[in-house]
Amino acid sequence: MLVLNATYEPINVCTVRRAVVLLLKEKAELIERSSRDLHAEYTTMARPVVIRLVSYVRVPRDTHKRKITRRAVFARDGWACQYCGSRSNLTVDHVIPRSKGGLSSWENIVAACAPCNRRKGDRLPNQIGMTPRKAPRTPHPAIFIHVASPTIPSGWRQYLPEAA
Numbered sequence: 001m002l003v004l005n006a007t008y009e010p011i012n013v014c015t016v017r018r019a020v021v022l023l024l025k026e027k028a029e030l031i032e033r034s035s036r037d038l039h040a041e042y043t044t045m046a047r048p049v050v051i052r053l054v055s056y057v058r059v060p061r062d063t064h065k066r067k068i069t070r071r072a073v074f075a076r077d078g079w080a081c082q083y084c085g086s087r088s089n090l091t092v093d094h095v096i097p098r099s100k101g102g103l104s105s106w107e108n109i110v111a112a113c114a115p116c117n118r119r120k121g122d123r124l125p126n127q128i129g130m131t132p133r134k135a136p137r138t139p140h141p142a143i144f145i146h147v148a149s150p151t152i153p154s155g156w157r158q159y160l161p162e163a164a
């Protein structure tokens with residue numbers, strides 16, 4: 001289930017069970033429902049697809065603290081090598097190599113195809129003239145929705161930012 005903040009900003013993905021609890025406790029309202037019903041123990045209700053929290057939840061903006069995974073890096077970078085644009089053989093590359101003191105941070109990790117990664121090797125971007133197309137940054141929180149849910153149900157699309 002896609003969870004929207006009171007401001008309609010997508011913040012999370014949760015299980016159906018969790019969504020039902022939030023709805024029953026009136027902590028969330030149903031925004032999009034499935035045509036299929038959900039049969040719970042004592043009740044039948046429309047299966048939620050998108051819910052919205054009734055009161056605003058301060059979303060931690062510290063996405064930089066979220067775990068950096070390959071999938072999250074690829075999702076942020078549009079599943080394309082940040083050096084040549086290739087979409088196959090993706091790996092993650094440290095822009096400043098670790099051997100040169102580069103950190104494993106969102107600002108220093110990009111998606112790179114295996115050939116570019118090999119070509120760049122242990123060199124600094126300016127030594128080999130390979131600079132990422134977009135300066136890597138901490139991703140938008142919506143990225144983690146794409147990571148949590150590999151297939152995005154059509155009912156969610158209008159709530160997710162295009163770029164994510």
Ligand SMILES: [Zn+2]
Pocket residue numbers: 081082083084085086112113114115116117
């Ligand atoms: Zn490449």
